[in-house]
Amino acid sequence: MNRIFLFLATNLAVMFVFGIFASIVMPLLGIQSDGLGGLFLICLLFGMGGSFISLQLSKWLAKRSVNGQVINDSNERQAQDLVRRVQKLADNAGIPMPELMVYHSQDVNAFATGPSKNNALVAVSSGLLNKMSDQEVDAVLAHEISHVANGDMVTLTLIQGVMNTFVMFFAHIVTGIIDNFFRNSQGEGGLGFFVRFIVVSVLQTIFGIGASIIVNWFSRKREYAADKGAANLVGAASMIAALERLKGGVESDLEGEMVAFGIKGKLGLFATHPSLDDRIQALR
Template sequence: MNMMKTAMLLAALTALFMGVGYLVGGSGGAFIAFLFAAGMNLFSYWNADKLVLKMHNAHEVDERSAPDFVGMIRQLAERADLPMPKVYLIDSDQPNAFATGRNPENAAVAATTGLLQQLSHEEVAGVMAHELAHVKNRDTLTMTITATLAGAISMLGNFALFFGGSRDNNSPFGFAGVLLAALTAPFAAMLVQMAISRTREYSADRDGAAIAGNPLWLASALGKIAGSAKRRPMMSAEQNPASAHLFIINPLSGARMDNLFSTHPSTENRIAALQEMASGGGGPAIPRQSSRPAREPGPAARGPSGPWGSVGTSRPSSGTVPQTGRKRRGPWG
């Protein structure tokens, strides 16, 4: 079913590409756009994940450079019955994360350094379990290809004014067609992004909560990420807005409402759904945790030994996801 959805998405984006090409250059422009879209589809299938990681200057880490974080991902992947993905870090103060890859065997998860510094161990586990749920549900291929092609469509619309604005262009609608392409291409690409992202986030929230072991971990994390993202811009996302729908919370300034023009559901709605899941009685027990509440570290709490070393003393040092124990309240209250 997911392969069918991906094929339909590629067909829709290709048709959109051809439509913009027709508005700019007539039938010749549509044919060139078709060839370009076909090449982009092929390129995106094999390389979109690498391109997205490069967009955000992500660097791969392993057990030596980030032992606790990579160990957490390994345990979560085992719980989800997934192959171990590649693990990346993005140097950004904004807490956020995303997953990418064409299938579970070639998946990667990426988190910002801000996520590890500002969230508790349990909250990070909830976030990364959400990203692994995207991998398990095979959302990553569709979302990553969309990020690549939506960016290309937006650039095509922007370039239309420069390459199609002359009087001797082949557009059947003249300059009006070029202007229409320039205005509608980015908007149409945004609509495609919204169509694939919003429902997938709710599904990944539910499945990720089951993988991590407690819906309240992810609920607490979403609230912290949304609040911090408003104060800390992510420059790589601002420069590559077509990739915004990949992240667990929209990394762009503005656009945080649950309306027609948002790539993500409302954070408040997502938190409410997770809290309802936790109170339904069907979820897993809350694992044993440290009695010390999680806190955002100051400079003195940040150590030199890998990403977890910069998180402070409230985080467990074993790098493992806490196991189930007696029920009790977590760091969220």
């Protein structure tokens, strides 16, 4: 329930901020929304702006979504050992030490998020720490460190923002065409405000499904690159062993955008991750 509340609250905040900008600030600047240029600008603001606000809030949302504990300054011996191992991996990857968080879950998983390489979070589940060997844990950590070093969070945000922009833009264009079809020669009639809103929403959902296929294709490519980065840091054999271990785990219980950043994702038509077998084969 907390995850749903945080997701809705974030999106409502984004809509509120950009709604004010579109309805008040843009007219003051002389920017009109009735032409294609004005429409595209509004869609760009909502699409890119929403994605980057989500990116800036990603660490905050992640911490509250999984109720994890940041252990960078922990005095516990086991936590200190884990921090030292992550620090070594971060140094070898050429990035600052990220925040390290452990969250309680039987799911054998981990993820990385954050707005930049200098402000990142790496999180691991208690299930992963309990069920994997130190060598396998290091491989998973190296995979997440590689996500940070590769700038995957920003890259995926840019791609998602571009897709959001065009989804909204074309949804409004098609709705305008439908609206004009129902108008008479005097320009009267049309869909009306509420019907137009429904049509736009339906079209955004349909176009959004197609856009998600493109975003998830990039996400799968990014997983191969992170596996390769981990192999460079700890050796291909260790990364293969970690992926083999993941085969026996339960399905990921991460939700929302964090699914794409986990060490394993939910597979299917809109998979954010390649299959574990494909990843192992690529490493071999």
